[in-house]
Amino acid sequence: MEDPTALDPAFRAVLMDYEARARSEDELMSGLPEAEVARRLDEMLLCVGRSAGVFLNLLVKESHSKRILEVGSSYGYSTHWLAEGARAVGGRVTSLELKVAKTEYGTAQLKKAGLADYVEFRVGDALVSLEALPGPFDFVLIDLWKNLYVPVWDLLYPKLAPGALVVADNMIHPPSAQAHARAYRERVVACAGMTSVLLSVGNGLELSRYR
Numbered sequence: 735m736e737d738p739t740a741l742d743p744a745f746r747a748v749l750m751d752y753e754a755r756a757r758s759e760d761e762l763m764s765g766l767p768e769a770e771v772a773r774r775l776d777e778m779l780l781c782v783g784r785s786a787g788v789f790l791n792l793l794v795k796e797s798h799s800k801r802i803l804e805v806g807s808s809y810g811y812s813t814h815w816l817a818e819g820a821r822a823v824g825g826r827v828t829s830l831e832l833k834v835a836k837t838e839y840g841t842a843q844l845k846k847a848g849l850a851d852y853v854e855f856r857v858g859d860a861l862v863s864l865e866a867l868p869g870p871f872d873f874v875l876i877d878l879w880k881n882l883y884v885p886v887w888d889l890l891y892p893k894l895a896p897g898a899l900v901v902a903d904n905m906i907h908p909p910s911a912q913a914h915a916r917a918y919r920e921r922v923v924a925c926a927g928m929t930s931v932l933l934s935v936g937n938g939l940e941l942s943r944y945r
């Protein structure tokens with residue numbers, strides 16, 4: 735875990751705000767019937783969490799990745815970790831999300847954190863947005879609904895820069911995502927030039943490198 739005092743104060747304050755919201759949502763969801771959780775899913779951050787956030791940030795900085803893509807922004811928690819990394823290396827984040835209200839919240843938070851200049855949200859179906867984006871990408875986070883990981887991968891793979899890193903969340907948790915997670919990992923390693931490893935960080939991250 736990183737030294738919290740080393741974080742930029744505005745960035746840190748926004749993270750604390752998100753994490754307090756995530757804790758209260760986790761508590762709320764644990765007391766709701768499954769059908770009610772499903773019905774209210776769009777109210778929830780569903781964020782990658784602190785360990786995965788720190789890891790993403792560290793990877794962006796160490797790899798000096800400038801062309802960063804996020805597939806599944808939600809309310810912008812992981813976007814902040816990517817954006818802080820982008821600021822450090824002179825990069826930019828393009829972040830894809832279906833729901834405009836989530837990106838509006840994310841934009842307001844990024845402004846508070848002083849990171850808004852490093853992110854462009856594209857609202858709509860990520861599969862459509864991804865088809866229109868030319869790439870190449872140096873760094874990608876995949877974290878949208880799990881049944882879309884394989885179709886996202888198929889669009890993404892031809893747009894990876896040499897040395898690109900791709901991180902996919904929810905490879906271990908929740909158990910309901912495991913079949914989709916397995917299908918994703920099998921598809922990645924079947925592609926030429928991919929090296930890939932499953933890491934027990936946060937909800938389980940697949941870290942893959944192209945050539």
Ligand SMILES: C[S@@+](CC[C@H](N)C(=O)[O-])C[C@H]1O[C@@H](n2cnc3c(N)ncnc32)[C@H](O)[C@@H]1O
Nearest residue numbers: 781782806808811812831832859860877878879
């Ligand atoms: C698990 S959340 C992302 C959490 C975020 N990465 C974080 O850590 O803060 C998944 C998000 O993917 C979005 N999503 C689902 N299907 C999508 C699609 N076809 N195109 C774009 N976004 C989609 C959902 O609206 C949801 O906000």
